[in-house]
Amino acid sequence: MAPNTDILHSIAAAVNNDAAMVHRGRYVDLNFLLSIGSDSHFLTISQGRIAAITLGGGLMRPWRFAIHITPEAWKKFRQPLPRPGYHDLFAMCKLGEARIEGEIHALMANLRYFKELLAHGR
Amino acid sequence: MAAKLGAELGVEFEAAIGRYMTVEIQGRANRIYFETAGQGIPLVCLHTAGADATQYRHLLNDAEITRNYQVIAFDLPWHGKSLPPVGYHLEDYNLTTDLYLDTVMAVCQALKLEQPVIMGCSMGGRIVLQLALSRGAELGAVIGLEGADHQEPWYDTEWLHRPDVHGGEISAALVSGLVAPQSPDEFRWETLWGYLQGGPGVFKGDLHFYRVDSDYRDRVGDIDTNQCPVYLMTGEYDFSCTPEDTLRTAARIDGAQATIMEGLGHFPMCEDPAQFRRYILPVLDQIRGKT
Numbered sequence: 001m002a003p004n005t006d007i008l009h010s011i012a013a014a015v016n017n018d019a020a021m022v023h024r025g026r027y028v029d030l031n032f033l034l035s036i037g038s039d040s041h042f043l044t045i046s047q048g049r050i051a052a053i054t055l056g057g058g059l060m061r062p063w064r065f066a067i068h069i070t071p072e073a074w075k076k077f078r079q080p081l082p083r084p085g086y087h088d089l090f091a092m093c094k095l096g097e098a099r100i101e102g103e104i105h106a107l108m109a110n111l112r113y114f115k116e117l118l119a120h121g122r
Numbered sequence: 123m124a125a126k127l128g129a130e131l132g133v134e135f136e137a138a139i140g141r142y143m144t145v146e147i148q149g150r151a152n153r154i155y156f157e158t159a160g161q162g163i164p165l166v167c168l169h170t171a172g173a174d175a176t177q178y179r180h181l182l183n184d185a186e187i188t189r190n191y192q193v194i195a196f197d198l199p200w201h202g203k204s205l206p207p208v209g210y211h212l213e214d215y216n217l218t219t220d221l222y223l224d225t226v227m228a229v230c231q232a233l234k235l236e237q238p239v240i241m242g243c244s245m246g247g248r249i250v251l252q253l254a255l256s257r258g259a260e261l262g263a264v265i266g267l268e269g270a271d272h273q274e275p276w277y278d279t280e281w282l283h284r285p286d287v288h289g290g291e292i293s294a295a296l297v298s299g300l301v302a303p304q305s306p307d308e309f310r311w312e313t314l315w316g317y318l319q320g321g322p323g324v325f326k327g328d329l330h331f332y333r334v335d336s337d338y339r340d341r342v343g344d345i346d347t348n349q350c351p352v353y354l355m356t357g358e359y360d361f362s363c364t365p366e367d368t369l370r371t372a373a374r375i376d377g378a379q380a381t382i383m384e385g386l387g388h389f390p391m392c393e394d395p396a397q398f399r400r401y402i403l404p405v406l407d408q409i410r411g412k413t
Contacts, residue, residue: 081303084359088299091361094276109287111295 002039002055003071007078012043012050014121021120022048025113030106032114033066036074048113065102067118073097078122089115138182138193140203145228147199148221154229155203156196160188163262163410164238166230167195168246170268170389171332172293172325173316174202177243180395186403190410191239196229198222200324215327218335222249227257239409241265244363244388245332247354251342251371258350263409265353265402268360268388270367271338271374279333283323293317293325300388302359305397313392339374347377353405354378357386381405 015021025048034041042061044052054061069077069092076086085095092098100107107114128135138159145154157175159182167178175195182193197204200215226249230238239262242250247269254264277296283289294317301310317325345352352375356368365382372380383390383401390398 085361087303087359088361090276090296090299094274094361105286108281108292111292112298115295115298 002041004036004039004074005041005053005055008034008041008043008053011117011120012053015117016049018120021113021116024048024116025110028106028110028113030064031062032102032107033063035066035068037071039071050117063102065100065104065107068099068101070097077119080122082122089118136179136183137185137188138179142203143232145232147225147228150207152199152207152225152228153205154196154199156194156229157182158192158194159183160190160192162190162192164230164233164235165191165193165406166226166235166238166240167193167391168226168240168242168249169195169198169201169316170244170246171328172201172297172320173313174198176202176316177313177389177392179392180399181391181402184399187406191406194229194233194235194238198225198328200321200327206321215323217245217328217331219249219252219331222331223252223256226253227260230260237262239263239265241267242269243267243391244269245328245336247363248332248336248338251338251345251352251375252336254345254347254350254352255338255341258346261350263351263353265355265405266368267390268356268363268368269354270356270363270371271342272336273363273367275333276362279326279329282326282329289322289325290318290320293320297388300360300362301393302357302385302387304385305387305393309393309395313389342371343374343376345375345378347375351409352378353409354380355383355390355401355405356380357383357388357390359385359387362388379405 028045028048031042031044034043042054043050073092076082085091138157140157142155144151169175169177174197178195181187200206240250240253247266250264250266281292294314297317298314354368354372356365369380372378385397387393
């Protein structure tokens with residue numbers, strides 16, 4: 001268990017129960033890495049459902065793309081009404097509080113899905 | 123006439139009416155669609171990159187504004203219900219400062235507008251600075267919404283026009299973060315619809331102007347605000363044209379007025395019309411000398 005494991009599992013449950021979200025992600029099948037500071041999880045997406053959440057940035061597990069967010073920015077982003085600059089993934093990237101790397105085509109082609117996944121339930 | 127017809131039909135027609143006209147711009151005929159309502163000082167409204175003049179429907183139907191202003195909102199060529207010029211299928215659309223300026227002035231001249239006030243948002247908020255600089259004597263004032271003389275890019279525009287990514291979907295998903303989180307869902311999604319339905323490569327072509335051909339940092343200081351007053355208004359949630367970008371620009375223009383708008387993002391006139399109204403009405407009053 002890491003600091004953000006619980007919240008990621010609650011996001012997963014909410015996404016998987018949201019038929020519109022699952023439909024939007026119906027062409028998404030991949031692993032991506034979400035790192036919040038040193039707290040890293042692999043999220044396995046299968047046809048729009050979050051099928052697995054696996055703790056461990058040290059694992060030699062492949063990922064398609066990775067999203068890195070500072071713990072402080074993630075906490076601000078997840079507020080019900082985030083402050084300017086912390087309300088959007090790309091806003092946090094522009095501030096230097098988040099970073100995206102890897103093969104980002106799948107992210108960009110399904111951008112609404114991934115942005116709504118990260119913000120789900122806030 | 124229209125109101126009477128609407129009453130007879132049992133339908134409430136909006137005050138705004140739409141018209142088409144063909145205007146020559148840089149030697150090419152362009153069929154342009156515009157909407158207008160009201161009477162008084164011409165107020166020409168310029169939509170954001172990759173969208174259309176639907177963004178101004180709330181101003182067009184605001185009786186408090188149209189009592190004193192003739193609001194005119196047109197779709198740029200390639201956008202909305204304006205057509206691209208003949209031969210468009212053989213070229214890549216790339217807006218430039220010269221083409222944008224010539225287009226705005228061609229519309230104003232076609233409609234014989236005298237001393238119009240030009241209000242533009244985002245890239246429209248950029249071009250109004252060049253208009254104030256080079257055509258200020260012909261204008262009543264300019265209002266730049268989410269405008270600045272330059273801003274730092276935050277994504278690669280190559281993503282916007284390629285066969286393996288839906289251009290409308292990615293454009294809307296990218297700019298969705300520029301809408302303030304508290305803006306009403308109804309208007310957030312109406313705003314994003316403009317991006318979802320854009321023509322292929324059009325948003326990218328607009329951003330050619332915005333990213334490549336409109337760094338005005340070296341010239342905005344030459345704007346004469348006694349001749350053409352400059353108002354800059356930016357939403358606090360806009361991380362594309364940030365409040366800092368706007369305040370820096372205003373500081374370079376002697377006499378420019380800058381306002382940072384709370385609870386608004388990059389699309390103030392359409393993402394939260396009620397909130398925007400609180401900010402724009404005093405500016406319009408000021409322009410017509412009421413305050």
